[in-house]
Structure formats: structure tokens, C-alpha cells
Amino acid sequence: RFRQEVRDFLGKEMPPDWMAVEFNPEQELETKEDWAFCRSLRRKMAEKGWLSLWWPKEYGGQGRSRIDYIILREEIFYRGAVGFDGLACIMLAPVLLAYGTEEQKRKHLTPIARGEVQWCQGFSEPNAGSDLASVTMRAREDGDYFVVDGQKCWTAMGQHADWGFFLVRTDPNAAKHRGLSFLLVDMKTPGISINPVYNLLGHPHWNEVFFDGVRVPKENLVGGKNQGWYVATNVLNSERVSIEQYAICRRALDRLLQYVKQKEPLAENPVIRHKLAALATEAEVCRLFCYHTAWMQDKGLNPIHEASMGKSFADDVMVHIADAGLQILGLYGQLGRGSKWAPLAGTIEATYLTYPPWTIGSGSQEIQKNIIAIVGLRLPR
Ligand SMILES: Cc1cc2nc3c(=O)[nH]c(=O)nc-3n(C[C@H](O)[C@H](O)[C@H](O)COP(=O)(O)OP(=O)(O)OC[C@H]3O[C@@H](n4cnc5c(N)ncnc54)[C@H](O)[C@@H]3O)c2cc1C
Incomplete structure (x- = not known):
């Protein structure tokens, strides 16, 4: 029900022709009006109590579960909606709640919950x-x-x-x-x-x-x-719960599926069908990793190597989707949003150019694997 509520809200508030292609949709905002729209959408999310959904009520939160928070983030990023400040909400707020003084919590959590600041x-x-x-x-x-x-x-x-x-x-x-x-x-x-x-x-x-x-x-x-x-x-542990990566992978995959279904020879090609089936499986594993880490957080546990496993896996999925997109669309996949010949409004060009760098953000694959080896497998440092 909550997922449907978020979908309905985004369906109502986002322009119907909005088709984000970047990992981070704010990157696609160009004009003052675009940014004003972003700020107003953030305030509307705040009015619903969504920015601070899982925080304790005494700090302006709703006391809801981390699973609900993951659902919210998944839907926002799948839709490519602007306005959700992950730097404040995902990365900073948890450490302010854990380590901040009472004065810091009062001073900084309230404007974040109200959608009044960018961090x-x-x-x-x-x-x-x-x-x-x-x-x-x-x-x-x-x-x-x-x-x-x-x-x-x-x-x-x-x-x-x-x-x-x-x-x-x-x-x-x-x-x-x-x-x-x-x-x-x-x-x-x-x-x-x-x-x-x-x-x-x-x-x-x-x-x-x-x-x-x-x-x-x-x-x-x-x-x-x-x-x-x-x-x-602890900031980095929160950042590595990679539901945003899953959501944008699923979005690109669904657009690819739509394209393939409209081109019958492609939809019947067993190589392409298997490629898409494998990608759908990978994306689902990625989603389950995120729900598992959220479940751990709801139980009061701190997912460290579990978050690194999810992030490292999601990194691979992002690269696989970008590769598959270019293979399936051929050279047209390289064309960007401005070209009338660009399939899927340039989704695959953007996927190819902006997803792989995220495999480095919040710690590269090698760093995630080092964490898994040390914390998860207890191998020597
Ligand atoms: C999309 C994106 C957004 C970002 N946003 C921010 C931000 O807002 N704020 C911020 O502070 N930073 C941000 N970063 C920076 C990010 O945290 C760094 O890029 C990342 O920590 C890697 O550091 P580096 O780029 O200096 O690469 P380096 O540390 O120089 O690494 C280069 C290569 O060497 C490998 N390597 C390094 N050390 C080891 C090792 N011990 N074992 C094995 N391999 C190793 C790495 O895996 C990598 O492949 C962002 C990065 C990206 C991609």
C-alpha cells in the first residue's frame, strides 16, 4: 500500500513526459524553473513526512521501518524524481542521530525533515x-x-x-x-x-x-x-545500501524490455531473451540485498560487509546493463537525448556514460571486497 501511495504521488507530481536518464536526476536540471520544481517537490515529500520517515518521532520522524524507507527510495529513483537529498537523508541524518549532540540534532534534522536545505x-x-x-x-x-x-x-x-x-x-x-x-x-x-x-x-x-x-x-x-x-x-555504510543503483538498473532494463518487445525479431531472439533473463535475475538479487540490509537495520544491526556485498554486486549489474543496452540497440544506443534517432530518449548512452563511474563512488569494487574480506570473512588486514 505504501509503495502504491508513493507511485500515485510521483505520478501526480512529476511531468508525464519526464524521462530521467542519469543516475542522479538532479544532474539533468538546467534552468532556474527546473530547480524551483526540484525544491517544491522536496517540500511536498517533506510534508508527507517521507524525508524523515524512519527517524524517531521526537526529531520530526514518523518512526516507520527502514524497509518502508527503502521502498520510498526505490520508487523515487525508479521514476527518476528529483528532490530527494540523499546526502542529507541517507548519509548525514543517521550519523547525526547516532553521534550528534542534542543541539546539533535540533538544529540540523528539522530543516532536513522539512526539505529546506541541500547538503x-x-x-x-x-x-x-x-x-x-x-x-x-x-x-x-x-x-x-x-x-x-x-x-x-x-x-x-x-x-x-x-x-x-x-x-x-x-x-x-x-x-x-x-x-x-x-x-x-x-x-x-x-x-x-x-x-x-x-x-x-x-x-x-x-x-x-x-x-x-x-x-x-x-x-x-x-x-x-x-x-x-x-x-x-558510518556515513559510508549508509551510502552503500544501494537501492538507488537497483532502481536505476531496473528502470533501464524495463525500457530495454519495452524496446525489445516492440521489435519482434529481437523479442524472439534466444540470445537476447537469455541476456534479458539473466539481467532481470541479477537485478532481483540486487534488490534483495538492499531489503536484507534494511531488515538488519530494523533489527538494530549494522550491516557493514552486507552493505559492501550489495554495493559490489550492484556495481556489476550497472555495468552489465550498460553493456547489454549497447549490444541490443547497436550504434544507435550511443546517441544522446538531443538526437531524434536516439532510442529510449538516450537512456543507453546515459547508462553507458554515467553508470560505470558509480562503481567507484562510495568506495570502488576493490575497496568493497577488502571490507568483505576483513569484516565478513575475518581475513587478516
Ligand atoms: C559518482 C561519484 C560521486 C562521488 N561523490 C562524492 C562526494 O559527494 N563527496 C566525496 O567526498 N567524494 C565523492 N566521490 C569520490 C569517491 O569517494 C572516490 O572516487 C572514491 O573513494 C575512489 O577514490 P579515487 O577516485 O581517488 O580513486 P583511487 O583511490 O585513486 O583509486 C583508483 C583505483 O585504485 C584502486 N585501489 C585503490 N586502493 C586500493 C586497494 N587498497 N586495494 C585494491 N585496489 C585499490 C581503486 O579500486 C581504483 O580502481 C564520488 C565518486 C563518484 C564516482
Whole structure:
């Protein structure tokens, strides 16, 4: 019933001809009006209590299950709907609830639940990606403030963000995992500058973010000084529950199926039928991984290697769908949304160009496998 309620809402609110092709539909917004639509849809989701669906009621949540939350995210991404700020809702909110002070919870959870803010994540740096503990952005104490200098990269939504959560180095002399802290930063603070970085479709997906003497109040420290690694790894665990990856795979697969069914020789071709059957099976496994991790969260468990298994599996499915799409559509599959010859409004071009990079986001396949080996299989570090 809840799934149907979400579908009905999206069917009513989204333009009927809306056909998102990117992983992250916000990347396809171009005009001021597009962004205004995005913000208004976010507020409507907020009015329904969906952004904070599983949070405790005392912080503006509905106290619903994580399974319901997965259903919500699945439907939103399948429809390619804009407005759901995953950075705030999926990544930040769980750690604020777990590690935030009462004041931080009151100050930041309410605007997230109301759909009033956009957040960004400042973890990666030019020399700290997979090896995230090598972060060098430096935060020095100065009275009631940290003064922060350094550079982040690959900061998605940085150019639109009101606030960001940043991993910074507060103790350069400690072992590298132990000298990090997690700071909430108002993106309008003087000293922050931002340069866009474009993805393969030419959309400004990422940003370089530079900090030059940025003053951050100490009250914005989450989880204690030099405890940032533990907060950050929990952010990443939440990010790796990959229902969005499943939803966009299923969307591309359903569009491919529709195409094949309309072209009878293709629909009867046993090679293509088997390829589609195998992809549907993979996608279903991917979905079940996500429901399993949500079920664990509902039981109060913390899915670490389970989330990595799901993410790693979903990464493969994304690449398989992109490959299959190009094989089935042939060279027309390369044509983009602007071309009248592009089948499926350029879905396969976008799939091919924007899905594979996501196999690196929130930790590459190799990093997921390292986590599975260490945490899941208890192999030595
Ligand atoms: C779509 C997308 C969105 C992103 N959004 C954000 C964001 O909003 N904020 C943010 O902070 N970051 C973001 N990132 C960055 C992302 O977290 C990093 O790209 C990722 O951690 C990998 O780091 P890197 O790109 O520096 O690659 P590297 O760490 O340089 O890795 C390069 C290659 O070496 C391999 N490798 C590295 N170490 C090992 C090892 N120990 N064992 C085996 N293989 C290894 C990797 O698997 C990879 O294939 C985003 C990335 C993507 C793709």
C-alpha cells in the first residue's frame, strides 16, 4: 500500500513526459524553473513526512521501518524524481542521530525533515579517495573555532549546497585514522571557493572545494575531536545500501524490455531473451540485498560487509546493463537525448556514460571486497 501511495504521488507530481536518464536526476536540471520544481517537490515529500520517515518521532520522524524507507527510495529513483537529498537523508541524518549532540540534532534534522536545505559531502581529496584516512584538509583550533585550510574534490552538489559535512585532520601527529574529525560547515562561510567538474554527459556533477582560513564554530564538531573516522565510516555504510543503483538498473532494463518487445525479431531472439533473463535475475538479487540490509537495520544491526556485498554486486549489474543496452540497440544506443534517432530518449548512452563511474563512488569494487574480506570473512588486514 505504501509503495502504491508513493507511485500515485510521483505520478501526480512529476511531468508525464519526464524521462530521467542519469543516475542522479538532479544532474539533468538546467534552468532556474527546473530547480524551483526540484525544491517544491522536496517540500511536498517533506510534508508527507517521507524525508524523515524512519527517524524517531521526537526529531520530526514518523518512526516507520527502514524497509518502508527503502521502498520510498526505490520508487523515487525508479521514476527518476528529483528532490530527494540523499546526502542529507541517507548519509548525514543517521550519523547525526547516532553521534550528534542534542543541539546539533535540533538544529540540523528539522530543516532536513522539512526539505529546506541541500547538503554536500566533503570527504575525498586529490590524494585521499580509497585511502580516505589520508585526508590532509587541516583544521587548527583557535578559541571557539576551527580554522580550516585545504582542498576537497568530487564534491557532488557542492555548488548547490547550503551545508556540508567534512572530514578534516585535527591531529597531524596521531596515527592517520585517529587524527580526523567530522565537521558541519555552512557553505556560505567566507573562504570557501568552488569549481565545477563535469561528468561524461557534460553535467556539472562534482566540484573541487577549496578552504582558505574557513572559520567553523566548535559546536559543529560531530562525534568528538579526533573521532571523525568512526563517524565517516558510518556515513559510508549508509551510502552503500544501494537501492538507488537497483532502481536505476531496473528502470533501464524495463525500457530495454519495452524496446525489445516492440521489435519482434529481437523479442524472439534466444540470445537476447537469455541476456534479458539473466539481467532481470541479477537485478532481483540486487534488490534483495538492499531489503536484507534494511531488515538488519530494523533489527538494530549494522550491516557493514552486507552493505559492501550489495554495493559490489550492484556495481556489476550497472555495468552489465550498460553493456547489454549497447549490444541490443547497436550504434544507435550511443546517441544522446538531443538526437531524434536516439532510442529510449538516450537512456543507453546515459547508462553507458554515467553508470560505470558509480562503481567507484562510495568506495570502488576493490575497496568493497577488502571490507568483505576483513569484516565478513575475518581475513587478516
Ligand atoms: C559518482 C561519484 C560521486 C562521488 N561523490 C562524492 C562526494 O559527494 N563527496 C566525496 O567526498 N567524494 C565523492 N566521490 C569520490 C569517491 O569517494 C572516490 O572516487 C572514491 O573513494 C575512489 O577514490 P579515487 O577516485 O581517488 O580513486 P583511487 O583511490 O585513486 O583509486 C583508483 C583505483 O585504485 C584502486 N585501489 C585503490 N586502493 C586500493 C586497494 N587498497 N586495494 C585494491 N585496489 C585499490 C581503486 O579500486 C581504483 O580502481 C564520488 C565518486 C563518484 C564516482
